[in-house]
Amino acid sequence: MSLGIRVAALDDIPIGEGLAVDRSVTGTDDDIALLRDTDGTVWALDDTCTHETASLAEGWVEDGCVECPLHTSRFCLKDGAVQGLPATEDARPHRVEVRDGEVFLFPGEAP
Amino acid sequence: MELRRTDCELRRIVIVGGGVAGVSTAAALRSGGYDGELTLVDAGEFPYDRPPLSKDFLTGVKDLTDLALQPPDWYDAQSIRLLAKTMVAAIQPSSGTVELAGGKVLQADRVVLATGGGAARPPIPGLDDHRVHVLRTAEDAERLRSALVPGARLLVVGAGLIGAETAATAAGLGCDVVLVDPVSPPLTAAVGPLMASWLHEMHTRRGVTTVQATVEAFSAHSHGLAAQLSGEDAPRVFDAVVLGVGMTPSTGLAEAAGLECDGGIVVDAGQTTSHPAVLAVGDPTRRRVNGLLMRRAEHWEAAQYDGKRAAATLLGATVPRPAAFWFWTDRHGVHVEVVGEMAKATSAVVRGEPAEGGRFSVFGLLDGRVVAAAAVDDSAAVRAARRMIDRGVPADAGALADPATDLRALLRRRPEPTAAAVP
Structure with a gap:
């Protein structure tokens, strides 16, 4: 079983913010946004908003959702489900694990 | 959304207009549990989003299908009957009918007017030229x-x-x-x-x-x-x-039906017009709060929230409180966001340096609280400000002005006990 890719230290991602991991690291079509919820947990979604070109890693993370920095579409951190217009498509989620203060990403694996 | 069944069970709702207000009303009705008939009447080919009309649609980067507010199969999936390319000729609130251009009549227990508006045309001589x-x-x-x-x-x-x-x-x-x-x-x-x-x-x-x-x-x-x-x-x-x-609100259907209009369709906090069987949402509406008539919001997000409030009213659920206005505008490659009413502020705090390629924001303060904010390429500042406004967080001008301050940390400060009595 894969151990995942070590992509960041937990402390690199402030509470309520995100960090984009380049696709050259993740091997995915899009960059992946690591998003740290207000309760401290880390989630991962495809970084590009499904509405227009905006980085969800630059969005506002709070109470289980990330809000797009351009037009405020919100996505559920756990499963990427879109919560409101203007986006209508869900964001793709990826599995994340935190071990000893290090963040490991499993690109393409469901959380 | 918690349902509180009202006196009569609604089975037929007709929404007139497929802009963001009308489509948001439909979506919120379904997500809130409404399972009766739902008809959306729209003059266009399909409901589309208007903000790109002055930007990516105008350049040709996006076409009309890119602007669809919902995917084509969404209407069927949500059991929403979409009557596209259809105009409404009249509504009769007392008999619960909606008359379409062409004579067909729809029955409705409730009608939601989401009629939008037209572009204002000032009285300038020679204005009717095709150019x-x-x-x-x-x-x-x-x-x-x-x-x-x-x-x-x-x-x-x-x-x-x-x-x-x-x-x-x-x-x-x-x-x-x-x-x-x-x-x-x-x-x-x-x-x-x-x-x-x-x-x-x-x-x-x-x-x-x-x-x-x-x-x-x-x-x-x-x-x-x-x-x-x-x-x-x-x-x-x-x-x-x-x-x-500017825009001219489309109040014709409302006026002909005898609904109260005053520079817009007058609605209450739950989007109900002067007739209890008719609600109105979006650009053409003016809300009356505590006897005071608010100005028309005319913003994209406000229209979306109107739809959520109208749906809550129809479902007998708790109507969400109006939040501070928020809007964005994109020009010359910069993204500008604004929240609240800057004109109400008695002092302003500038964060960052206005410079080409840079980011900066302005916070408007009144009585020690943030009441508005505007930002160039710094949407996080406005997102923080809107939460400060909605939560009544005390403002620290010095901290706001310092670009090194973490605005999220300021937000975590608890409001003072006296601040709890926000209307």
Whole structure:
């Protein structure tokens, strides 16, 4: 079983913010946004908003959702489900694990 | 959403208008558990989003299908009957009928008016020339796009949101753009004088000629359309003109049905009009709160929230409280966001340096609290501010002004006990 890719230290991602991991690291079509919820947990979604070109890693993370920095579409951190217009498509989620203060990403694996 | 069944079970709801307000109403009704008949009547080919009409749709980067508010299969999946390319001729609230153009009649227990508005056309002589455009619908944008060829001389009348965005888009397409507005700088009430000046001067930096004047008359000229601007000796000649001078609310159906209208369809906090069987949402509405008539919001997000409130009213659920207005505008490659009412602020705090390629924000304060904010390329500042406004967080001017301050940390400060009594 894969151990995942070590992509960041937990402390690199402030509470309520995100960090984009380049696709050259993740091997995915899009960059992946690591998003740290207000309760401290880390989630991962495809970084590009499904509405227009905006980085969800630059969005506002709070109470289980990330809000797009351009037009405020919100996505559920756990499963990427879109919560409101203007986006209508869900964001793709990826599995994340935190071990000893290090963040490991499993690109393409469901959380 | 918690359901509280009201006196009568609603089984038939008709929404008139498929803009963001109408579509949001439909979506919120379904997500809130409404399982009766739901009909959405719209004049267009399908409901589409309007903000890109002055930007990516005007340049041709996006086509109409890219602007669809919902995917084509969404309506069937949600059991929403979409009557596209259909006009409503009249509504009869007392008998619960909606009469379509062509004579067909729909029965409705409740009607939601989401009729939007049209572009305002001021009484300027010569305005009916075919080279004078407005920008409200996809058809308007397509017609204007064909005029925006490189080198075309374009006059944009009005430097508010639509005018400024259109001027920026046209300049980007290589047009020779003159932007005229009687106010300089425009948008001061929304973003404060500093940011208003900076944004307006950006037009000049990007090759748009700004003129502080009004247009007195248009007249045909051998080489185009002549526009006489106030204070100028000779008219200027253009290939095309765009009016961006505001909207006229579509209140015709409401007025004909005898609903109270006063510069818009008057609604209560739950979006109900003066007739209990008719609700209204979005651009044409004015909310009356504690006897005071608010101005029309005319913003995208406000229309979406109206839809959620109308759905809550129809479902007998708790109606969400109106939040501070929020809007965005994109011009010359910068993303501007605004929240709240800057005109209410008695002092302003600037965070960051206004500079090309940089980011900065302005916070408007009143009685020790943030009441408004505006930001250039710093949406996080506005997102923080809107939460400070909605949660009544005390403002620390010095901390706000310091770009090194983590605004999220400021937000975590608890409101003082006396602040709990926000209306």
